[in-house]
Amino acid sequence: MIRIALKMLVGDRARYLGIVMGLTFAALLITQQSAIFVGLMTRTFGSITDLGQPGIWVMDPKVQFVDDVKPLQDTELLRVRGVDGVAWAVPLYKGLLKVRLHDGAYQTCNVFGLDDATLLGGPPEMVEGTLADLRRAEGVIVDENGANGKLATVRPDGTRVPLRVGDTLELNDHRAIVVGICRVSRTFQSQPVLYTTYQRATTYAPRERKLLSFVLADPKPGVDPSELCARIEAATGLQALTSDGFKTATYGYFMKYTGIPINFGIAVLLGFVIGTAIAGQTFYNFTLDNLRHFGTLKAMGATGPLLLAMILVQALVAGSIGWGLGVGGASLFGIVSRNSELAFRMPWQLLAISGGAVLFICLASALLAIKTVLRLEPAIVFKG
Amino acid sequence: MSPAPAPAAAPAAAPALAIRCRGVEKSYGSGDALVHALRKVDLDVAMGELLMLVGPSGCGKTTLISVLAGILDADAGEVAVLGADLRTMAKREVTRWRGEQVGFVFQAYNLVPTLTVEENVAIPLLLRGTPRRLALARAGELLEQVGLGARRRSAPRDLSGGQQQRVAIARSLVHEPRLLVCDEPTSALDAETGHGVMELLRAHAVRADRALVLVTHDSRIFEFADRIARMEDGRIRAVEPGRAALATEPH
Numbered sequence A: 001m002i003r004i005a006l007k008m009l010v011g012d013r014a015r016y017l018g019i020v021m022g023l024t025f026a027a028l029l030i031t032q033q034s035a036i037f038v039g040l041m042t043r044t045f046g047s048i049t050d051l052g053q054p055g056i057w058v059m060d061p062k063v064q065f066v067d068d069v070k071p072l073q074d075t076e077l078l079r080v081r082g083v084d085g086v087a088w089a090v091p092l093y094k095g096l097l098k099v100r101l102h103d104g105a106y107q108t109c110n111v112f113g114l115d116d117a118t119l120l121g122g123p124p125e126m127v128e129g130t131l132a133d134l135r136r137a138e139g140v141i142v143d144e145n146g147a148n149g150k151l152a153t154v155r156p157d158g159t160r161v162p163l164r165v166g167d168t169l170e171l172n173d174h175r176a177i178v179v180g181i182c183r184v185s186r187t188f189q190s191q192p193v194l195y196t197t198y199q200r201a202t203t204y205a206p207r208e209r210k211l212l213s214f215v216l217a218d219p220k221p222g223v224d225p226s227e228l229c230a231r232i233e234a235a236t237g238l239q240a241l242t243s244d245g246f247k248t249a250t251y252g253y254f255m256k257y258t259g260i261p262i263n264f265g266i267a268v269l270l271g272f273v274i275g276t277a278i279a280g281q282t283f284y285n286f287t288l289d290n291l292r293h294f295g296t297l298k299a300m301g302a303t304g305p306l307l308l309a310m311i312l313v314q315a316l317v318a319g320s321i322g323w324g325l326g327v328g329g330a331s332l333f334g335i336v337s338r339n340s341e342l343a344f345r346m347p348w349q350l351l352a353i354s355g356g357a358v359l360f361i362c363l364a365s366a367l368l369a370i371k372t373v374l375r376l377e378p379a380i381v382f383k384g
Numbered sequence B: 001m002s003p004a005p006a007p008a009a010a011p012a013a014a015p016a017l018a019i020r021c022r023g024v025e026k027s028y029g030s031g032d033a034l035v036h037a038l039r040k041v042d043l044d045v046a047m048g049e050l051l052m053l054v055g056p057s058g059c060g061k062t063t064l065i066s067v068l069a070g071i072l073d074a075d076a077g078e079v080a081v082l083g084a085d086l087r088t089m090a091k092r093e094v095t096r097w098r099g100e101q102v103g104f105v106f107q108a109y110n111l112v113p114t115l116t117v118e119e120n121v122a123i124p125l126l127l128r129g130t131p132r133r134l135a136l137a138r139a140g141e142l143l144e145q146v147g148l149g150a151r152r153r154s155a156p157r158d159l160s161g162g163q164q165q166r167v168a169i170a171r172s173l174v175h176e177p178r179l180l181v182c183d184e185p186t187s188a189l190d191a192e193t194g195h196g197v198m199e200l201l202r203a204h205a206v207r208a209d210r211a212l213v214l215v216t217h218d219s220r221i222f223e224f225a226d227r228i229a230r231m232e233d234g235r236i237r238a239v240e241p242g243r244a245a246l247a248t249e250p251h
C-alpha cells in the first residue's frame, strides 16, 4: 500500500510539483540565507582564525571583539610571562595605519606587528615569499586581495598595476619593502592586511604611550587553557581568553550589537513561513482532493494506522525530494559565489537545520491531513 | 442398506441467512435538524440471493446498506451480518471484518485515477497484506472475467463509464467477499451499458456463498433481482419476489 500511496502522490503531476517546489523553496531559502549568515559571522573573527595558534589572547578588560583594540603597556607582556603555567608569551600589534602608495595616494591598512624573535601570529598561507622574509630590513607582507586591489597603483592610462614583491610603500614617513604576498581570511574590515615585525610596527605607528594590542600566550603542556586564562586574569587584572573564547566573544558582540542576525533571522523565518504555507497548503489540498479515495480505502478496510502511514510516507517523500533540491540549489549557489565577495559557509549543521525545518513542515501538514482523513466518515463514498 | 436418519433441519430447504436486521434505527443530526433516516427496519437476506432496495430519493436506502456493510453504526436494533453482530463489535474489528467480507460497488465508481486499472482492482488484496505480485495476478484474472483483460495497465480515465464500473466490479470481487453492496451501480450509465453491467454481476457475483444487496431506482434492471424490497420514509414497505427468482431455478 506504500507504493500505492506514492503513486497517489506522484500521479497528480501538477500538484506534486507544487508540493515539492514549496518545500524546495523553503529549504533553499533557509539554507542559503543561514549559510550567508554563518559566512558573515565567521568573518567577524577571521583575524583570530588566521592566527592559527590554539593559544590564549590577553587584552584590556574592556575589549569586546577582535577589532576593538585597546592598547596595553609593554610591561604587561612581562607580567603575563611571569604567570605560572605560561609556556611563552609574545606581543602582537594590531592597528589601522595609513599607507602612502607609489602614486601618492593614501590607503588605510590593517597592520599586524609580530613578535620579532618568533614571528608568531603570521598569515595562514603565503602566496609568494616566506614569513621569515619579514626579518629583512623594512620588510612587510601584504595580503593578495589588498595587493591586487586597494594597494594597486593606477597608471595615467587607467591600467591597474598590482603591488608586487620588491615594491616599496611608505608608512608614516618610513619606507617599507614588500617581501611577500599572503592569503588571509576575509574579515568585516575591508582594508588590506599588512604584516610586519612588532618592533617595526611600533615605529610605523604614531607615537603613543601604549602600543601593545594583545599578548599571545600558550599554556605549558598539561595546563588547561581556560584555567590558565583565569590565572592570568587574577595575576594581571587583564582579560584573557582562549582563541575559541575570543571568537565566541567577537561573534557574540556582532550578534548583539549589529542588525545582521535580525536581518538574516527574518529572511530565514520568511523562508520557513512561506515554505510552510505553500507546501503545507498544497499538501493539505492534495489530501482534500484525495479524500474520496481515502474514504474508499477506508470503506474497503484500510485501518487508521495504515492511512497514517500512507500520508506520512507521502509527506516525507515529498519533503526529502524538496529538501534535497533546496539544499542542492543552495550548494550550487555557494559554488557559483565561491570567488566573489559574498560570505557563504554551509557546515553540516545547516543541512540538519533546514532538514529539521522541512521535516517540521511535512509533519505539520501531514498531521493536518491525517486528522481530516481519520475523521472522515467512510459513508461519504456513497455520495454521488 | 439402512437409511440414515434425516437431519433436524435440512440445509437445502432453508438457505443460510446472510443478513438479519431487526428494529434498526438511524438518525442524522439533532434538534431541529434531526432526520430519521431509518425507522425500525426489519430485513432478512439469504445467502445466494440478490436483493434490490428501491424507493424514492431520501427514503434511507444508502443509509441502510451503509449500516449493513459496517461503515455506519446503527442507533438501535439488531444487525447481524454473515454471523457477525456488528453492533457489539469494536470499530477496529468492524473495519477488519469489512475488509475481508464485504465488497463495494459505487455509483461514482470511485477508482483512484492515478493508479492503473489492475492496481485499482488489487487494492482490497493489498489492504490485507497480499504480496503485490500475487495481488496483481489475481486482479488480472478478475479483469479477464469482466472482459477487460487487455486494459490492465490503462488509466481509469481512459475507460468509458461502463468499463470503469466493470473495473469496480472486478475490484469488489477480487478478495472473494461474502457480501456485496452496490449503490446505484447503473445510474450513471445508459440503459444498454447498465444492462451489461447487471448481466456481469449476475454471472460472476451471484454465488451460493455470497449475498448481494443492490440499491437502485432504475426500474429497467429490476428483472435482475431475486427479491425487491421497497422502502419509504425510513421503513421497508414491502418485499416482493423479483423476476430473476421467477425466471430461474435457485443457482
Ligand SMILES: Nc1ncnc2c1ncn2[C@@H]1O[C@H](COP(=O)(O)OP(=O)(O)OP(=O)(O)O)[C@@H](O)[C@H]1O
Pocket: B028, B029, B035, B036, B037, B056, B057, B058, B059, B060, B061, B062, B063, B064, B217
Ligand atoms: N450525513 C448525513 N447527514 C444528515 N442527513 C443525512 C445524511 N445522510 C443522509 N441524510 C438524510 O437521511 C435521509 C436518508 O438518506 P439516504 O442517503 O439514505 O437516502 P437514499 O434513499 O439513499 O436517497 P437517494 O435515492 O437520493 O440516494 C435523507 O433525508 C437524507 O437527507
Ligand SMILES: [Mg+2]
Pocket: B061, B062, B063, B183
Ligand atoms: Mg442513496
